[in-house]
Amino acid sequence: MDLPALLKALLLGVVEGLTEFLPISSTGHLILAGDLLGFNDDKGKVFEIAIQTGAMLSVVWEYRRRFAGVVAGLLSQPAAQRFALNIVIAFMPAAILGLQLGNRIKATLFKPVPVAIAFIVGALVILWAERREHTVRVEAVDDMTWKDALKVGIAQAFALIPGTSRSGATIIGGLLFGLSRRAATEFSFFLAVPTLVAAGAYDLYKNRALLDAHDAGMFSVGFVAAFVSAFLCIRWLLRYVARHDFTLFAWYRIAFGVIVLITAYTGLVSWSAG
Numbered sequence: 001m002d003l004p005a006l007l008k009a010l011l012l013g014v015v016e017g018l019t020e021f022l023p024i025s026s027t028g029h030l031i032l033a034g035d036l037l038g039f040n041d042d043k044g045k046v047f048e049i050a051i052q053t054g055a056m057l058s059v060v061w062e063y064r065r066r067f068a069g070v071v072a073g074l075l076s077q078p079a080a081q082r083f084a085l086n087i088v089i090a091f092m093p094a095a096i097l098g099l100q101l102g103n104r105i106k107a108t109l110f111k112p113v114p115v116a117i118a119f120i121v122g123a124l125v126i127l128w129a130e131r132r133e134h135t136v137r138v139e140a141v142d143d144m145t146w147k148d149a150l151k152v153g154i155a156q157a158f159a160l161i162p163g164t165s166r167s168g169a170t171i172i173g174g175l176l177f178g179l180s181r182r183a184a185t186e187f188s189f190f191l192a193v194p195t196l197v198a199a200g201a202y203d204l205y206k207n208r209a210l211l212d213a214h215d216a217g218m219f220s221v222g223f224v225a226a227f228v229s230a231f232l233c234i235r236w237l238l239r240y241v242a243r244h245d246f247t248l249f250a251w252y253r254i255a256f257g258v259i260v261l262i263t264a265y266t267g268l269v270s271w272s273a274g
Contacts, residue, residue, distance in 0.1 A: 013225025023168030118163025119257030
């Protein structure tokens with residue numbers, strides 16, 4: 001494997017890890033970064049599965065005791081059963097809509113300009129949500145009902161639009177529905193596990209013909225980079241939400257989206273069509 005390919009893998013892995021759990025859209029960043037690096041072909045899409053898996057496993061590692069406790073108590077402990085049921089319920093809306101609309105969305109919206117517009121629109125939603133009075137009904141994830149989980153799951157479905165942000169939709173949705181910042185953030189982490197596993201397995205099956213043993217080095221570098229950077233990001237975000245709101249991320253989204261639109265329409269950057 002040549003060095004440029006490994007560097008691309010490292011950069012994209014770090015981008016995935018740093019953006020997967022922040023409300024700034026990992027998919028949007030990967031589309032833009034892949035476009036800039038010339039790594040947005042079908043092989044690049046398969047590579048994204050590897051790095052998303054790396055980011056997802058960082059959640060499993062960070063909350064390994066929690067997940068182990070749920071698995072151990074699944075047949076006997078009501079709290080573990082309620083937690084698992086809530087995750088399944090929250091997962092279903094995006095899964096159903098993704099199967100129905102996924103191909104159409106990828107064909108029309110997985111391009112830099114639509115992603116940039118989604119960045120800005122999502123930022124405006126965050127600013128609006130943060131200016132509303134936030135009434136907390138649910139302090140911790142264990143206090144969530146199935147109705148709370150369903151509402152967050154419906155919010156996650158909006159993240160099928162690239163640039164919206166899965167974590168942004170679930171966290172901000174959770175805040176609007178009465179979850180505390182920590183509960184909304186942690187539930188977003190937990191919900192990422194089945195969501196990324198299901199999406200990755202489905203895409204991997206569809207693109208299995210593109211897998212090649214010669215790409216093992218590149219995939220490994222990206223996987224490890226995504227795991228490490230996502231793990232550090234999770235730790236940082238939990239500390240951040242204890243004292244801050246998400247307004248900073250909204251302004252970042254607006255600035256980033258505006259830069260992409262300006263460079264696209266002035267020709268400063270040769271983005272792909274769209």
